[in-house]
Amino acid sequence: MRTVFPLVRRLATGYLVRTPASSPAADAVVALDGDRPRRVRAAVALAARGAAPVLVVVRGDAVVPELLAAAQLPFDVLSFVPIPSTTRGEARGVAALARAHGWRHVVVVTSTYHVPRARLIFRRLEAPTSSFAAAGLAVRDVRHLLLEPAKALLALTLRRTP
Numbered sequence: 001m002r003t004v005f006p007l008v009r010r011l012a013t014g015y016l017v018r019t020p021a022s023s024p025a026a027d028a029v030v031a032l033d034g035d036r037p038r039r040v041r042a043a044v045a046l047a048a049r050g051a052a053p054v055l056v057v058v059r060g061d062a063v064v065p066e067l068l069a070a071a072q073l074p075f076d077v078l079s080f081v082p083i084p085s086t087t088r089g090e091a092r093g094v095a096a097l098a099r100a101h102g103w104r105h106v107v108v109v110t111s112t113y114h115v116p117r118a119r120l121i122f123r124r125l126e127a128p129t130s131s132f133a134a135a136g137l138a139v140r141d142v143r144h145l146l147l148e149p150a151k152a153l154l155a156l157t158l159r160r161t162p
Contacts, residue, residue: 026052027103
């Protein structure tokens, strides 16, 4: 496994994105579902540093109910359940929230391996301009890193409609 990890890290460098510190001011930070708790932790840290006045947690009711109930946070917290329960469903939900709240820019927090496909899907929708923040890469992500190109190919070919 020690020889595989440097290879995975090298491959993952192609997935690195603009860091939120260099991103323009955002209207919301969005934590996509999956890879708990890393994505939520990274999104909360961004919102707490003032990256945006709103934090959106996909499936927040189930994932972090204490965060939704907290009173003294420096940001508002919203949650929604995507339909369907896929990255496309999440992008549609974010686009709907953006239209409802007048957001023009969001920072989407997801896993490193997921950034390229999430970016592709979000761009296809009438979603606000999005920056992507990678929540990191762990050894256990190797399976996801290997599956992601197949999912991206599916998104590029068969699932082209928003």
